Amino acid sequence: MAQYQVSARRIDSHGSEATTKEARIVLDTDVAGRLDAFNPAELLLAAVAACMIKGIERVTPTLKFDLRGVEVRLHGERQDSPPKMLSITYELVFDTDETDQRLDLLHKNVRRYGTISNTVAAALELEGTIGRKA
Numbered sequence: 001m002a003q004y005q006v007s008a009r010r011i012d013s014h015g016s017e018a019t020t021k022e023a024r025i026v027l028d029t030d031v032a033g034r035l036d037a038f039n040p041a042e043l044l045l046a047a048v049a050a051c052m053i054k055g056i057e058r059v060t061p062t063l064k065f066d067l068r069g070v071e072v073r074l075h076g077e078r079q080d081s082p083p084k085m086l087s088i089t090y091e092l093v094f095d096t097d098e099t100d101q102r103l104d105l106l107h108k109n110v111r112r113y114g115t116i117s118n119t120v121a122a123a124l125e126l127e128g129t130i131g132r133k134a
Helices: 042-064 102-112 117-124
Strands: 007-010 015-020 024-028 069-079 084-095 125-132
Touching: 042 069, 042 084, 042 102, 042 117, 084 102, 102 117, 102 125, 117 125
Parallel strands: 084 125
Antiparallel strands: 007 015, 015 024, 069 084
């Protein structure tokens, strides 16, 4: 069973930082917000995106899928009272010459085997589409 460790600490009233392994990320914990850091909702969206991209990296060699690149675009809907995320929608934009059927197969694998996306999907509506880079 995999286990993960993250530590976070308050820097001041404008922000905090989280660390794991040799990595550090600045957190927007300022009540007024800040432009140079991810707030908690944006971190959740980024975690879903990272999970999907990591899943794509894991499955493309198995499927012998020719991929030049991928972009994940996410949108989260938050309710104010009580505060919670209601839904996340995403678009996976692939740079590839693979067929539509192969794109669908890749999308199904990403959705089926994503640890973070499966966890989030159990808690809220997670829906998305796939497309091609123009």
